[in-house]
Amino acid sequence: MRIEDAIALISKGVNTQGAPQTWADFGSGRGLFTYTLYSILPRGSALHAVDIEQSDYHYPTGVTFHLADFSRDQLTLPPLDGIVMANSLHYIQDQSACIRRIKNYLCDTGKIILIEYDTNRPNQWVPFPITFLRAQELFRASGFSYVTKIGERKSIFRGDKIYAALIS
Secondary structure, eight states: OOHHHHHHHHGGGSOOSSSOOEEEEETOTTSHHHHHHHHHSOTTOEEEEEESSOOOOOOOTTEEEEESOTTTSOOOOOOEEEEEEESOGGGOSOHHHHHHHHHTTEEEEEEEEEEEEOOOOOOSSOSSOOOHHHHHHHHHHTTOOOEEEEEEEEOSSTTOEEEEEEEO
């Protein structure tokens, strides 16, 4: 995915004006959505990229990399205005427990942007798929009241769609 595609997918869920914000990218991988957030958040915002594998990506000033498993490790983070999770929750078997855990990192007005494949067919890259309807169920059961689709695009893999959901 190109940066322009990533911006189009999540920009409706990010307040790009006003005071600096603090966000995290849980499952940052090669940094595509970390860089996407960095490019659209207000100047002076702080970003925390969290992944289980060390990245060779050179993060810009304002981005802190954490070598950790967001689903299990206790992270030392400030209260977050937002969390982006791009193709990371589908690796977690107990998604409900993970959602309850990451909710604690958010400030009172914090939000999550979830990017996932809209499929219920598992494979080696998406072992625990999350359709948009399943995401609504999971997040509402974990105390979130607002789950809406903010973006969608066709995936180059298997013809499935990728969706972005704003959750608060």
